[in-house]
Amino acid sequence: MSLAVVDRDDVVLRGRLSAPAELRVLPSGDPLVVFRLVVERDDPRPQVPATDTITCISFLPALRRYAVAWAAADLIEVEGALQRRFWRTVSGTGTTYEVDCRRGRKVARAGTGSPARTA
Incomplete structure (x- = not known):
C-alpha cells in the first residue's frame, strides 16, 4: 500500500470563537484570516485544562x-x-501548529444555542 x-x-x-477574527497580510503580500477556537x-x-484554544487560518477569500x-x-x-509553521526570530526559529481551514461555518450565534441562519 502506498503512503x-x-x-x-x-x-x-x-468550538467557540475566542475573539473576532483578524485579517493579516503576510510579508509576501498574501492576505489571510486568523482566528482561535x-x-x-x-x-x-x-488539574488539567478542560479546553484547548486552537489557532485557525485561511487564505480562501470566501472564508476570510x-x-x-x-x-x-x-x-x-x-x-x-x-x-506546522516556522519563522525566524532574533533568538532562532519560532514554530507553531495551526489548522489551515478550507471550510468554515457559524453553527450558532453567541449566547444562544440556536442555529445560525445560513445563506
Missing part, C-alpha cells in the same frame, strides 16, 4: 469574508488540515 493512501491530514473542529475536551481530568463577520463566542465549525 498516499495511508497518510491523512483532515481536521474537523467545532476554544474547544472543550471530551474527558477533562482534575465569513470569518470577519463572526462574533466572539459564536459556535463555529471548520474543516482543514493541521500544519
